[in-house]
């Protein structure tokens with residue numbers, strides 16, 4: 001019997017492999033040398049590399065998320081609820097990872113941040129084109145984000161396309177309509193097919209996970225800046241607190257919790273404090 005190999009040996013006998021004929025390797029396939037050229041701290045501050053890597057990692061995840069959300073939207077448009085649910089489950093897991101990922105940057109102290117904050121100028125996550133694309137494809141469209149400071153012509157074009165194209169929210173609403181349903185009917189026991197109700201639950205789970213990211217980011221900012229303004233020119237934590245009112249599928253949340261029914265029942269009573277899921281616009 002031949003002895004089992006316990007460790008990978010592929011290519012160990014060869015030297016550096018960066019010629020055109022070189023067999024594919026881990027670093028070559030993933031372009032690791034090029035990737036590690038892309039972090040260029042502008043100060044000697046210890047935490048700046050962590051700050052850059054964290055944000056770059058998010059941008060890479062946003063690229064994956066946009067691909068996944070496009071697929072989920074297209075599948076819902078085709079009425080293929082089963083595969084769409086897989087995409088949404090993947091999205092939920094991805095966003096849960098984003099929430100935890102914020103903890104690493106949360107170990108940075110305000111002093112550590114201040115050592116390099118000056119070099120950020122007016123740059124801010126507020127200007128992340130992919131983040132705005134993500135919001136738009138989910139259904140949160142705000143015209144003012146079509147012209148983000150610092151974005152290139154190609155990025156503006158992408159934002160405009162996202163703004164115009166059907167969102168995940170549109171696709172699900174259209175699917176309900178094709179089935180003769182609306183959000184409220186979806187949650188009336190026995191009225192909607194199980195597959196639609198379950199798809200709605202996946203959309204809501206993803207929305208809740210994203211909301212947790214918004215909350216985690218807000219908390220990070222409270223701890224790093226307190227009441228100081230952000231580099232992007234907003235009121236900082238106060239601005240972000242107002243974004244916590246934003247949901248991708250507010251009508252599903254409302255219908256599921258029966259808020260709409262309660263409102264109808266109490267229509268004759270004096271107006272209350274308003275919808276707890278009021279999807280108001282946060283102004284920078």
Ligand code: HEM
Nearest residue numbers: 054058124125126128131221224230231232233234236243
């Ligand atoms: C020390 C860490 C961080 C601080 C102090 C911080 C601070 C802020 C502040 C103050 C804003 C409001 C806009 C402004 O005036 O700048 C903001 C927005 C934003 N940040 Fe961060 N941030 C941090 C980390 C991150 C990370 C890791 C991401 C990941 C991509 C991120 C993404 C965003 C996004 C997408 C917005 C826009 C949010 C919205 O408009 O709903 N931030 N950040």
